[in-house]
Amino acid sequence: MPELPEVETVVRGLAPSLVGRRITAAHVLHRPSIAGTPAEPACVIGLRVERVFRRAKFIRIELESGMGMAIHLRMTGWLGILAAPRIRAFSKPQFQTPNPQSAIRNPQSHIRVWFELDGGQDALVFRDIRTFGRVWCGSTPALDKLPAIAQLGAEPLELPTVEFARRLRSRRGRLKALLLNQKFLAGIGNIYADEALFAARLHPLADASQVSARAAAALHRSIKRILIAAIKAGGSSISDFRHPDGAPGWFQRKLRVYGREGRPCVRCGAAIKRIVMGQRGTWFCPRCQGRRWAKRTVHRQDAKRHQGRQGKKKGL
DNA sequence: CGTTGAACCTGTTTGC
DNA sequence: TGCAAACAGGTTCAAC
Numbered sequence: 001m002p003e004l005p006e007v008e009t010v011v012r013g014l015a016p017s018l019v020g021r022r023i024t025a026a027h028v029l030h031r032p033s034i035a036g037t038p039a040e041p042a043c044v045i046g047l048r049v050e051r052v053f054r055r056a057k058f059i060r061i062e063l064e065s066g067m068g069m070a071i072h073l074r075m076t077g078w079l080g081i082l083a084a085p086r087i088r089a090f091s092k093p094q095f096q097t098p099n100p101q102s103a104i105r106n107p108q109s110h111i112r113v114w115f116e117l118d119g120g121q122d123a124l125v126f127r128d129i130r131t132f133g134r135v136w137c138g139s140t141p142a143l144d145k146l147p148a149i150a151q152l153g154a155e156p157l158e159l160p161t162v163e164f165a166r167r168l169r170s171r172r173g174r175l176k177a178l179l180l181n182q183k184f185l186a187g188i189g190n191i192y193a194d195e196a197l198f199a200a201r202l203h204p205l206a207d208a209s210q211v212s213a214r215a216a217a218a219l220h221r222s223i224k225r226i227l228i229a230a231i232k233a234g235g236s237s238i239s240d241f242r243h244p245d246g247a248p249g250w251f252q253r254k255l256r257v258y259g260r261e262g263r264p265c266v267r268c269g270a271a272i273k274r275i276v277m278g279q280r281g282t283w284f285c286p287r288c289q290g291r292r293w294a295k296r297t298v299h300r301q302d303a304k305r306h307q308g309r310q311g312k313k314k315g316l
Numbered sequence: 317c318g319t320t321g322a323a324c325c326t327g328t329t330t331g332c
Numbered sequence: 333t334g335c336a337a338a339c340a341g342g343t344t345c346a347a348c
Contacts, residue, residue, distance in 0.1 A: 002341060003341060006341075057341095075326095075341060075343095076325090131326075172318070180342090240340090240341090281339075
């Protein structure tokens, strides 16, 4: 669910009410949600929160004594502060059974991990319907060494445009696949990849090595402009993304291609097309996002099929 | 390196 | 109406 702007929104919403608070207890209601954690969540008990920040799509919480947490929301994760009595009530087994009617409206359901805060009146709560999300606890160096964090690429809002263009053009493969690759660039997901490519008028299947330096620079500027605008709007709430206080984001109203299959392109009026790329829905305008690149892709696929046939013959 | 498909899950929407 | 398939903001792994 959340990409860079949504995670940034969560961090900004959470930081003011979390920094300075002390964690007094840790509760794991669903063990898979802490799979791969360097240390048991109990290791953060008694420690005060010093800093909350974002790295790519990870929420990082730094505590005293060099300890901390990393949280990834994946598709349906939610992180926020809730009143403790309600959490205790809803943490009972009967409330953990998914309830189709209230799953999204009822923020108390699907609680996987939660941390009591000093004063006993409220708690930091990790809720996650699909259970893809994760909470890691441990020392800051141990968290930094988690492969998914250690291997992250540059932050799109910090990387110089010239450097982005250089890196992009040194790669082979489809533009959209590269934008989604967290080792190449960290924080972009399915929505903003499509939106940035649309803004830069580049085809999602275009080969990165074939893009001009000028077009690559334009793509980076589109990425930055869209991410900044989305952060300002509090992220996109397509179905279940919510701020820590429960409020929705508003950027979904500004999306220009994502999810608009069959509807007219806001630039040229052609019908927006949907294809599936790497198991992800991909939307683009077949007219103004480079017909050239579509042709090139067709040629490449033909060549591949041809090679495959030849390979088979050789094999026999 | 790069691509593909399956897997990890629960819930909602779509289509026959 | 009912039920099955498709789809959903993400990542990881194996295989080619």
